[in-house]
Amino acid sequence: MKLKVIAKKDNQEVLNDVIVKIRDLINYKNLEPGEKLPSERMLSEKFGVSRRNVREAIQKLEFYGLLKSIPQSGTFVAQIGSVGMNGMIDGILSLKDPDFKSLVQTRILLELKAARLAATVRNTKDLQQIKKALDAYSEKILKGEDGVQEDLLFHLAIAQASGNNTLNSFMLMISPEIITNFEKYHVCDENYSFLAIQEHINIYEAIKNKKPQEAKQKMKDHFKMLYQYCYSDKDK
Amino acid sequence: MKLKVIAKKDNQEVLNDVIVKIRDLINYKNLEPGEKLPSERMLSEKFGVSRRNVREAIQKLEFYGLLKSIPQSGTFVAQIGSVGMNGMIDGILSLKDPDFKSLVQTRILLELKAARLAATVRNTKDLQQIKKALDAYSEKILKGEDGVQEDLLFHLAIAQASGNNTLNSFMLMISPEIITNFEKYHVCDENYSFLAIQEHINIYEAIKNKKPQEAKQKMKDHFKMLYQYCYSDKDK
DNA sequence: AAAATTCAACTTGTTATCCAGTTTCTTAAT
Protein backbone atom coordinates (compact mmCIF):
# COMPACT_ATOMS: atom_id res chain seq x y z
CA MET A 1 0.00 0.00 0.00
CA LYS A 2 2.91 2.31 0.60
CA LEU A 3 1.22 4.95 2.67
CA LYS A 4 4.60 6.29 3.64
CA VAL A 5 5.03 8.12 0.36
CA ILE A 6 5.17 11.48 2.04
CA ALA A 7 7.20 10.35 5.00
CA LYS A 8 10.89 10.21 5.68
CA LYS A 9 12.75 12.70 3.63
CA ASP A 10 16.29 11.71 2.98
CA ASN A 11 18.66 13.11 5.56
CA GLN A 12 20.58 14.92 2.85
CA GLU A 13 17.40 16.63 1.69
CA VAL A 14 16.44 17.91 5.10
CA LEU A 15 20.02 19.12 5.56
CA ASN A 16 19.82 21.11 2.36
CA ASP A 17 16.38 22.38 3.33
CA VAL A 18 17.72 23.74 6.58
CA ILE A 19 20.64 25.37 4.80
CA VAL A 20 18.23 27.08 2.43
CA LYS A 21 16.11 28.22 5.35
CA ILE A 22 19.13 29.63 7.14
CA ARG A 23 20.12 31.47 3.99
CA ASP A 24 16.63 32.87 3.59
CA LEU A 25 16.60 33.92 7.22
CA ILE A 26 19.89 35.77 6.86
CA ASN A 27 18.53 37.52 3.80
CA TYR A 28 15.19 38.32 5.35
CA LYS A 29 16.68 39.68 8.53
CA ASN A 30 19.48 41.40 6.65
CA LEU A 31 22.04 39.86 8.95
CA GLU A 32 25.42 41.35 8.22
CA PRO A 33 28.87 39.91 8.84
CA GLY A 34 29.50 39.47 12.55
CA GLU A 35 25.84 39.47 13.52
CA LYS A 36 24.33 36.67 15.51
CA LEU A 37 21.90 34.06 14.31
CA PRO A 38 19.00 32.94 16.48
CA SER A 39 19.89 30.11 18.80
CA GLU A 40 19.88 26.55 17.58
CA ARG A 41 16.84 25.84 19.70
CA MET A 42 14.86 28.67 18.18
CA LEU A 43 15.88 27.71 14.68
CA SER A 44 14.88 24.10 15.17
CA GLU A 45 11.50 25.25 16.42
CA LYS A 46 11.03 27.80 13.67
CA PHE A 47 12.04 25.37 10.93
CA GLY A 48 10.14 22.45 12.38
CA VAL A 49 13.19 20.19 12.47
CA SER A 50 15.27 18.72 15.24
CA ARG A 51 18.08 20.65 16.81
CA ARG A 52 20.42 18.05 15.46
CA ASN A 53 19.46 18.92 11.89
CA VAL A 54 20.12 22.56 12.61
CA ARG A 55 23.52 21.72 14.06
CA GLU A 56 24.44 19.68 11.01
CA ALA A 57 23.51 22.52 8.70
CA ILE A 58 25.46 25.01 10.77
CA GLN A 59 28.48 22.74 10.85
CA LYS A 60 28.41 22.36 7.09
CA LEU A 61 28.21 26.10 6.61
CA GLU A 62 30.98 26.44 9.16
CA PHE A 63 33.11 24.03 7.13
CA TYR A 64 32.74 26.32 4.15
CA GLY A 65 33.61 29.29 6.31
CA LEU A 66 30.23 31.00 6.12
CA LEU A 67 29.28 30.76 9.78
CA LYS A 68 31.22 30.65 12.99
CA SER A 69 29.93 28.95 16.13
CA ILE A 70 31.23 30.14 19.46
CA PRO A 71 30.59 27.96 22.52
CA GLN A 72 28.12 29.30 25.07
CA SER A 73 27.63 32.38 22.99
CA GLY A 74 26.04 31.86 19.61
CA THR A 75 26.48 31.33 15.91
CA PHE A 76 27.66 34.28 13.87
CA VAL A 77 27.76 35.27 10.23
CA ALA A 78 31.33 35.19 8.93
CA GLN A 79 32.99 38.23 7.41
CA ILE A 80 31.34 37.62 4.09
CA GLY A 81 28.65 39.89 2.80
CA SER A 82 25.22 39.02 1.53
CA VAL A 83 26.22 38.67 -2.12
CA GLY A 84 29.09 36.30 -1.46
CA MET A 85 27.07 34.36 1.08
CA ASN A 86 24.20 33.72 -1.31
CA GLY A 87 26.48 32.87 -4.19
CA MET A 88 28.49 30.42 -2.16
CA ILE A 89 25.47 28.70 -0.67
CA ASP A 90 24.00 28.27 -4.14
CA GLY A 91 27.28 26.71 -5.17
CA ILE A 92 27.37 24.42 -2.16
CA LEU A 93 23.80 23.28 -2.69
CA SER A 94 24.38 22.47 -6.33
CA LEU A 95 27.52 20.46 -5.65
CA LYS A 96 27.36 16.96 -7.05
CA ASP A 97 29.46 13.97 -6.16
CA PRO A 98 32.65 14.07 -8.19
CA ASP A 99 32.91 11.82 -11.20
CA PHE A 100 36.02 9.82 -11.89
CA LYS A 101 37.04 11.94 -14.85
CA SER A 102 37.01 15.15 -12.85
CA LEU A 103 38.95 13.40 -10.10
CA VAL A 104 41.72 12.31 -12.43
CA GLN A 105 41.80 15.66 -14.17
CA THR A 106 42.20 17.48 -10.89
CA ARG A 107 44.65 14.97 -9.51
CA ILE A 108 46.98 15.42 -12.44
CA LEU A 109 46.74 19.17 -12.07
CA LEU A 110 47.64 18.99 -8.39
CA GLU A 111 50.43 16.50 -8.84
CA LEU A 112 52.24 18.39 -11.57
CA LYS A 113 52.33 21.41 -9.31
CA ALA A 114 53.33 19.30 -6.33
CA ALA A 115 56.24 17.79 -8.20
CA ARG A 116 57.49 21.20 -9.27
CA LEU A 117 57.17 22.65 -5.81
CA ALA A 118 58.73 19.62 -4.16
CA ALA A 119 61.75 19.91 -6.42
CA THR A 120 62.09 23.48 -5.24
CA VAL A 121 61.54 23.38 -1.51
CA ARG A 122 61.94 19.75 -0.46
CA ASN A 123 64.08 19.12 2.60
CA THR A 124 66.10 16.04 3.47
CA LYS A 125 63.39 14.39 5.48
CA ASP A 126 60.84 14.86 2.71
CA LEU A 127 63.26 13.22 0.32
CA GLN A 128 63.73 10.27 2.61
CA GLN A 129 60.00 9.75 2.82
CA ILE A 130 59.68 9.80 -0.95
CA LYS A 131 62.56 7.36 -1.31
CA LYS A 132 61.02 5.07 1.26
CA ALA A 133 57.69 5.01 -0.59
CA LEU A 134 59.52 4.50 -3.86
CA ASP A 135 61.40 1.47 -2.56
CA ALA A 136 58.27 -0.01 -1.02
CA TYR A 137 56.51 0.26 -4.37
CA SER A 138 59.36 -1.29 -6.32
CA GLU A 139 59.62 -4.17 -3.91
CA LYS A 140 55.92 -4.94 -4.14
CA ILE A 141 55.86 -4.86 -7.93
CA LEU A 142 59.02 -6.90 -8.32
CA LYS A 143 57.43 -9.53 -6.12
CA GLY A 144 54.53 -9.56 -8.54
CA GLU A 145 52.11 -8.18 -5.99
CA ASP A 146 49.65 -5.32 -6.19
CA GLY A 147 51.21 -1.93 -5.40
CA VAL A 148 48.32 0.49 -5.61
CA GLN A 149 48.70 1.63 -2.02
CA GLU A 150 52.45 2.06 -2.18
CA ASP A 151 51.97 4.00 -5.38
CA LEU A 152 49.59 6.31 -3.59
CA LEU A 153 52.00 6.86 -0.72
CA PHE A 154 54.71 7.84 -3.15
CA HIS A 155 52.50 10.54 -4.57
CA LEU A 156 51.31 11.66 -1.16
CA ALA A 157 54.90 11.98 -0.01
CA ILE A 158 55.56 14.32 -2.91
CA ALA A 159 52.51 16.38 -2.03
CA GLN A 160 53.77 16.64 1.51
CA ALA A 161 57.21 17.65 0.28
CA SER A 162 55.65 20.46 -1.74
CA GLY A 163 55.21 22.43 1.46
CA ASN A 164 51.81 23.56 0.24
CA ASN A 165 49.25 22.70 2.92
CA THR A 166 46.25 23.38 0.76
CA LEU A 167 47.47 21.24 -2.07
CA ASN A 168 48.44 18.49 0.33
CA SER A 169 45.04 18.35 1.98
CA PHE A 170 43.30 18.26 -1.40
CA MET A 171 45.45 15.31 -2.36
CA LEU A 172 44.42 13.52 0.81
CA MET A 173 40.77 14.18 0.09
CA ILE A 174 40.76 12.63 -3.34
CA SER A 175 43.10 9.75 -2.54
CA PRO A 176 40.60 7.14 -1.35
CA GLU A 177 38.35 7.73 -4.32
CA ILE A 178 41.33 7.34 -6.60
CA ILE A 179 42.36 4.08 -4.95
CA THR A 180 38.95 2.48 -5.07
CA ASN A 181 38.42 3.45 -8.68
CA PHE A 182 41.83 2.20 -9.65
CA GLU A 183 41.16 -1.14 -8.05
CA LYS A 184 37.69 -1.26 -9.50
CA TYR A 185 38.84 -0.64 -13.05
CA HIS A 186 42.11 -2.49 -12.64
CA VAL A 187 43.98 0.50 -13.94
CA CYS A 188 47.31 -0.87 -12.85
CA ASP A 189 48.00 -4.04 -14.74
CA GLU A 190 51.31 -5.80 -14.42
CA ASN A 191 52.99 -4.23 -17.43
CA TYR A 192 51.99 -0.76 -16.43
CA SER A 193 53.15 -1.27 -12.85
CA PHE A 194 56.57 -2.41 -13.98
CA LEU A 195 57.06 0.56 -16.26
CA ALA A 196 55.87 2.85 -13.51
CA ILE A 197 58.83 1.93 -11.35
CA GLN A 198 61.24 3.64 -13.68
CA GLU A 199 58.92 6.61 -14.00
CA HIS A 200 58.83 6.93 -10.23
CA ILE A 201 62.60 6.81 -10.14
CA ASN A 202 62.78 9.57 -12.72
CA ILE A 203 60.48 11.77 -10.69
CA TYR A 204 62.41 11.06 -7.54
CA GLU A 205 65.73 11.90 -9.12
CA ALA A 206 64.45 15.19 -10.46
CA ILE A 207 63.15 16.17 -7.04
CA LYS A 208 66.36 15.02 -5.43
CA ASN A 209 68.42 17.13 -7.83
CA LYS A 210 66.13 20.09 -7.35
CA LYS A 211 65.09 20.38 -10.96
CA PRO A 212 61.50 21.67 -10.87
CA GLN A 213 60.81 21.68 -14.57
CA GLU A 214 62.17 18.21 -15.02
CA ALA A 215 60.19 16.92 -12.06
CA LYS A 216 57.02 18.28 -13.60
CA GLN A 217 57.83 16.77 -16.97
CA LYS A 218 58.60 13.36 -15.49
CA MET A 219 55.35 13.46 -13.57
CA LYS A 220 53.59 14.35 -16.79
CA ASP A 221 55.16 11.36 -18.50
CA HIS A 222 54.07 9.21 -15.60
CA PHE A 223 50.48 10.32 -15.97
CA LYS A 224 50.45 10.04 -19.72
CA MET A 225 49.41 6.42 -19.67
CA LEU A 226 46.92 6.98 -16.90
CA TYR A 227 45.43 9.92 -18.73
CA GLN A 228 45.00 7.99 -21.95
CA TYR A 229 43.67 5.04 -20.03
CA CYS A 230 41.00 7.03 -18.29
CA TYR A 231 39.90 8.93 -21.34
CA SER A 232 39.83 5.99 -23.70
CA ASP A 233 37.14 3.55 -22.68
CA LYS A 234 36.75 3.66 -18.91
CA ASP A 235 35.41 7.17 -19.10
CA LYS A 236 31.71 6.81 -18.64
CA MET B 1 47.29 28.20 41.29
CA LYS B 2 46.22 26.63 38.02
CA LEU B 3 45.62 23.11 39.17
CA LYS B 4 43.89 22.41 35.91
CA VAL B 5 47.16 21.96 34.08
CA ILE B 6 46.42 18.36 33.30
CA ALA B 7 42.75 18.85 32.72
CA LYS B 8 40.71 19.63 29.64
CA LYS B 9 42.57 18.53 26.61
CA ASP B 10 41.66 20.52 23.60
CA ASN B 11 38.86 18.94 21.64
CA GLN B 12 41.09 18.73 18.59
CA GLU B 13 43.68 16.83 20.58
CA VAL B 14 41.29 14.23 21.88
CA LEU B 15 39.92 13.84 18.35
CA ASN B 16 43.39 13.11 17.03
CA ASP B 17 44.06 10.80 19.96
CA VAL B 18 41.02 8.75 19.11
CA ILE B 19 42.02 8.61 15.45
CA VAL B 20 45.44 7.32 16.44
CA LYS B 21 43.85 4.74 18.70
CA ILE B 22 41.54 3.57 15.95
CA ARG B 23 44.49 3.26 13.61
CA ASP B 24 46.44 1.28 16.19
CA LEU B 25 43.46 -0.95 16.78
CA ILE B 26 43.09 -1.68 13.08
CA ASN B 27 46.77 -2.52 12.92
CA TYR B 28 46.76 -4.60 16.07
CA LYS B 29 43.72 -6.58 15.04
CA ASN B 30 44.88 -6.78 11.45
CA LEU B 31 41.51 -5.58 10.26
CA GLU B 32 41.34 -5.84 6.50
CA PRO B 33 39.19 -3.91 4.04
CA GLY B 34 35.54 -4.67 4.56
CA GLU B 35 35.93 -5.91 8.11
CA LYS B 36 33.94 -4.45 10.95
CA LEU B 37 35.22 -2.28 13.75
CA PRO B 38 34.02 -2.74 17.32
CA SER B 39 30.88 -0.79 18.09
CA GLU B 40 31.06 2.86 19.03
CA ARG B 41 30.09 2.04 22.58
CA MET B 42 32.86 -0.49 22.97
CA LEU B 43 35.40 1.87 21.48
CA SER B 44 34.38 4.73 23.74
CA GLU B 45 34.72 2.42 26.71
CA LYS B 46 38.03 0.98 25.59
CA PHE B 47 39.51 4.39 24.82
CA GLY B 48 38.12 6.05 27.90
CA VAL B 49 36.37 8.79 25.93
CA SER B 50 32.75 9.66 25.25
CA ARG B 51 30.89 8.04 22.43
CA ARG B 52 30.58 11.43 20.86
CA ASN B 53 34.36 11.67 20.52
CA VAL B 54 34.44 8.28 18.86
CA ARG B 55 31.72 9.33 16.47
CA GLU B 56 33.61 12.48 15.54
CA ALA B 57 36.76 10.50 14.83
CA ILE B 58 34.85 8.01 12.74
CA GLN B 59 33.14 10.77 10.81
CA LYS B 60 36.45 12.44 10.05
CA LEU B 61 37.92 9.17 8.83
CA GLU B 62 34.75 8.66 6.84
CA PHE B 63 35.21 12.08 5.25
CA TYR B 64 38.61 10.96 4.04
CA GLY B 65 37.12 7.72 2.78
CA LEU B 66 38.91 5.42 5.19
CA LEU B 67 35.88 4.12 7.06
CA LYS B 68 32.25 3.57 6.19
CA SER B 69 29.44 3.66 8.73
CA ILE B 70 26.29 1.75 7.97
CA PRO B 71 23.17 2.50 10.05
CA GLN B 72 22.10 -0.15 12.52
CA SER B 73 24.91 -2.37 11.39
CA GLY B 74 28.39 -1.12 12.12
CA THR B 75 31.47 0.75 10.95
CA PHE B 76 33.64 -0.91 8.35
CA VAL B 77 37.15 -0.49 7.00
CA ALA B 78 37.06 0.91 3.48
CA GLN B 79 38.61 -0.88 0.53
CA ILE B 80 42.05 0.44 1.38
CA GLY B 81 44.74 -1.84 2.70
CA SER B 82 46.88 -1.42 5.76
CA VAL B 83 49.72 0.43 4.05
CA GLY B 84 47.50 3.04 2.45
CA MET B 85 45.42 3.39 5.58
CA ASN B 86 48.42 4.10 7.80
CA GLY B 87 50.01 6.45 5.32
CA MET B 88 46.83 8.45 4.86
CA ILE B 89 46.11 8.71 8.57
CA ASP B 90 49.65 9.96 9.16
CA GLY B 91 49.03 12.55 6.49
CA ILE B 92 45.71 13.58 7.98
CA LEU B 93 47.14 13.91 11.46
CA SER B 94 50.02 16.05 10.30
CA LEU B 95 47.79 18.42 8.34
CA LYS B 96 48.25 22.03 9.36
CA ASP B 97 45.94 24.94 8.75
CA PRO B 98 46.68 26.36 5.32
CA ASP B 99 48.74 29.52 5.12
CA PHE B 100 47.77 32.36 2.84
CA LYS B 101 50.60 31.73 0.43
CA SER B 102 49.60 28.12 -0.17
CA LEU B 103 46.02 29.21 -0.59
CA VAL B 104 46.87 31.72 -3.29
CA GLN B 105 49.25 29.33 -4.98
CA THR B 106 46.61 26.65 -5.14
CA ARG B 107 43.88 29.04 -6.12
CA ILE B 108 45.81 30.25 -9.12
CA LEU B 109 46.49 26.69 -10.12
CA LEU B 110 42.82 25.79 -9.95
CA GLU B 111 41.61 28.90 -11.69
CA LEU B 112 43.91 28.61 -14.67
CA LYS B 113 42.60 25.12 -15.24
CA ALA B 114 39.03 26.22 -14.64
CA ALA B 115 39.30 28.97 -17.22
CA ARG B 116 40.70 26.59 -19.81
CA LEU B 117 38.05 24.00 -19.15
CA ALA B 118 35.25 26.54 -19.07
CA ALA B 119 36.30 27.83 -22.46
CA THR B 120 36.02 24.28 -23.73
CA VAL B 121 32.83 22.91 -22.24
CA ARG B 122 30.80 25.92 -21.08
CA ASN B 123 27.15 25.97 -22.03
CA THR B 124 24.89 28.95 -22.52
CA LYS B 125 23.61 29.04 -19.00
CA ASP B 126 27.12 28.95 -17.56
CA LEU B 127 28.02 31.87 -19.75
CA GLN B 128 25.03 33.86 -18.58
CA GLN B 129 26.03 33.31 -14.98
CA ILE B 130 29.55 34.51 -15.66
CA LYS B 131 28.24 37.56 -17.48
CA LYS B 132 25.90 38.33 -14.64
CA ALA B 133 28.71 38.20 -12.10
CA LEU B 134 30.90 40.27 -14.38
CA ASP B 135 28.31 43.01 -14.67
CA ALA B 136 27.66 43.02 -10.96
CA TYR B 137 31.35 43.49 -10.31
CA SER B 138 31.73 46.31 -12.82
CA GLU B 139 28.74 48.11 -11.42
CA LYS B 140 30.06 47.94 -7.89
CA ILE B 141 33.52 49.17 -8.82
CA LEU B 142 32.24 51.97 -11.04
CA LYS B 143 30.17 53.15 -8.12
CA GLY B 144 33.37 53.28 -6.12
CA GLU B 145 32.26 50.52 -3.78
CA ASP B 146 34.01 47.40 -2.62
CA GLY B 147 33.61 44.49 -5.02
CA VAL B 148 35.42 41.63 -3.33
CA GLN B 149 32.34 39.44 -3.16
CA GLU B 150 31.26 40.08 -6.73
CA ASP B 151 34.81 39.34 -7.81
CA LEU B 152 34.61 36.02 -6.01
CA LEU B 153 31.30 35.13 -7.64
CA PHE B 154 32.79 35.79 -11.06
CA HIS B 155 35.53 33.29 -10.38
CA LEU B 156 33.15 30.78 -8.83
CA ALA B 157 30.93 31.02 -11.89
CA ILE B 158 33.91 30.06 -14.04
CA ALA B 159 34.72 27.12 -11.79
CA GLN B 160 31.14 25.97 -12.12
CA ALA B 161 31.29 26.37 -15.87
CA SER B 162 34.37 24.16 -15.99
CA GLY B 163 32.15 21.14 -15.46
CA ASN B 164 34.74 19.68 -13.12
CA ASN B 165 32.99 18.88 -9.83
CA THR B 166 36.16 18.27 -7.90
CA LEU B 167 37.74 21.50 -8.96
CA ASN B 168 34.55 23.38 -8.28
CA SER B 169 34.22 22.07 -4.74
CA PHE B 170 37.84 22.89 -4.00
CA MET B 171 37.22 26.43 -5.14
CA LEU B 172 34.27 26.67 -2.79
CA MET B 173 36.36 25.40 0.09
CA ILE B 174 39.07 28.01 -0.23
CA SER B 175 36.80 30.91 -1.12
CA PRO B 176 35.97 32.22 2.34
CA GLU B 177 39.59 32.13 3.42
CA ILE B 178 40.49 34.06 0.29
CA ILE B 179 37.84 36.68 0.92
CA THR B 180 38.72 37.30 4.54
CA ASN B 181 42.41 37.54 3.76
CA PHE B 182 41.78 39.88 0.89
CA GLU B 183 39.74 42.15 3.06
CA LYS B 184 42.23 41.90 5.88
CA TYR B 185 45.19 42.85 3.73
CA HIS B 186 43.21 45.23 1.52
CA VAL B 187 44.49 43.45 -1.54
CA CYS B 188 41.99 45.17 -3.76
CA ASP B 189 42.63 48.87 -3.76
CA GLU B 190 40.73 51.15 -6.06
CA ASN B 191 43.25 51.22 -8.87
CA TYR B 192 43.56 47.50 -8.95
CA SER B 193 39.82 47.00 -8.89
CA PHE B 194 39.34 49.28 -11.84
CA LEU B 195 41.95 47.55 -13.93
CA ALA B 196 40.49 44.20 -12.95
CA ILE B 197 37.25 45.03 -14.76
CA GLN B 198 38.94 44.92 -18.14
CA GLU B 199 40.78 41.76 -17.16
CA HIS B 200 37.49 40.14 -16.23
CA ILE B 201 36.05 41.15 -19.56
CA ASN B 202 39.02 39.65 -21.35
CA ILE B 203 38.54 36.36 -19.54
CA TYR B 204 34.84 36.38 -20.23
CA GLU B 205 35.31 37.02 -23.92
CA ALA B 206 37.81 34.20 -24.26
CA ILE B 207 35.42 31.77 -22.56
CA LYS B 208 32.54 33.05 -24.65
CA ASN B 209 34.53 32.54 -27.84
CA LYS B 210 35.64 29.10 -26.71
CA LYS B 211 39.34 29.86 -26.80
CA PRO B 212 40.84 27.76 -23.99
CA GLN B 213 44.43 28.86 -24.30
CA GLU B 214 43.48 32.50 -24.44
CA ALA B 215 41.20 32.11 -21.44
CA LYS B 216 44.02 30.63 -19.45
CA GLN B 217 46.41 33.38 -20.52
CA LYS B 218 43.95 36.13 -19.63
CA MET B 219 43.38 34.54 -16.27
CA LYS B 220 47.12 34.43 -15.80
CA ASP B 221 47.36 38.12 -16.60
CA HIS B 222 44.59 38.76 -14.13
CA PHE B 223 46.48 36.98 -11.38
CA LYS B 224 49.80 38.54 -12.21
CA MET B 225 49.22 41.52 -9.99
CA LEU B 226 47.76 39.41 -7.22
CA TYR B 227 50.66 37.02 -7.42
CA GLN B 228 53.21 39.75 -7.14
CA TYR B 229 51.25 41.43 -4.42
CA CYS B 230 51.13 38.32 -2.30
CA TYR B 231 54.74 37.40 -2.76
CA SER B 232 56.14 40.85 -2.20
CA ASP B 233 55.52 42.03 1.34
CA LYS B 234 52.28 40.56 2.60
CA ASP B 235 53.82 37.10 2.58
CA LYS B 236 54.59 36.35 6.17
C1' DA C 1 18.58 -33.47 8.33
C1' DA C 2 17.75 -29.13 6.18
C1' DA C 3 15.40 -25.06 5.50
C1' DA C 4 12.54 -21.44 7.10
C1' DT C 5 11.32 -18.52 10.99
C1' DT C 6 11.32 -16.24 15.20
C1' DC C 7 13.38 -13.64 18.60
C1' DA C 8 16.81 -11.58 21.43
C1' DA C 9 20.97 -9.13 21.49
C1' DC C 10 23.55 -5.42 19.21
C1' DT C 11 24.30 -1.72 15.93
C1' DT C 12 24.14 3.22 14.56
C1' DG C 13 21.27 7.28 14.46
C1' DT C 14 18.16 10.37 16.80
C1' DT C 15 15.98 12.77 20.58
C1' DA C 16 15.93 14.60 25.15
C1' DT C 17 18.43 16.16 29.18
C1' DC C 18 22.09 18.26 31.52
C1' DC C 19 26.28 21.27 31.89
C1' DA C 20 29.53 24.98 31.93
C1' DG C 21 30.20 29.47 30.26
C1' DT C 22 28.31 33.93 28.33
C1' DT C 23 25.29 37.63 28.03
C1' DT C 24 22.00 40.73 29.50
C1' DC C 25 18.89 42.80 32.38
C1' DT C 26 17.84 44.19 37.05
C1' DT C 27 19.04 46.27 41.18
C1' DA C 28 21.43 48.52 44.52
C1' DA C 29 25.06 51.49 45.91
C1' DT C 30 27.64 55.63 45.06
Add this chain to the structure above:
DNA sequence: ATTAAGAAACTGGATAACAAGTTGAATTTT
Protein backbone atom coordinates in the same frame (compact mmCIF):
# COMPACT_ATOMS: atom_id res chain seq x y z
C1' DA D 1 22.01 59.74 37.16
C1' DT D 2 25.74 56.49 36.73
C1' DT D 3 28.06 52.60 37.54
C1' DA D 4 29.05 48.33 39.39
C1' DA D 5 27.61 44.06 41.00
C1' DG D 6 24.73 40.02 40.77
C1' DA D 7 21.46 36.95 39.34
C1' DA D 8 18.63 34.94 35.93
C1' DA D 9 18.02 33.60 31.38
C1' DC D 10 20.41 31.88 27.20
C1' DT D 11 23.83 29.56 24.47
C1' DG D 12 26.51 25.81 22.22
C1' DG D 13 28.43 21.55 23.64
C1' DA D 14 28.50 17.04 26.16
C1' DT D 15 26.06 13.25 28.02
C1' DA D 16 22.50 10.05 28.62
C1' DA D 17 18.39 7.77 27.18
C1' DC D 18 15.60 6.14 23.25
C1' DA D 19 14.29 4.40 18.71
C1' DA D 20 14.75 1.87 14.41
C1' DG D 21 16.80 -1.57 12.12
C1' DT D 22 20.26 -5.50 11.36
C1' DT D 23 22.31 -9.77 12.49
C1' DG D 24 22.75 -14.30 13.83
C1' DA D 25 21.82 -18.06 16.60
C1' DA D 26 18.27 -20.95 18.47
C1' DT D 27 13.94 -23.15 17.36
C1' DT D 28 10.36 -24.92 14.79
C1' DT D 29 8.58 -26.93 10.63
C1' DT D 30 8.82 -29.62 6.50
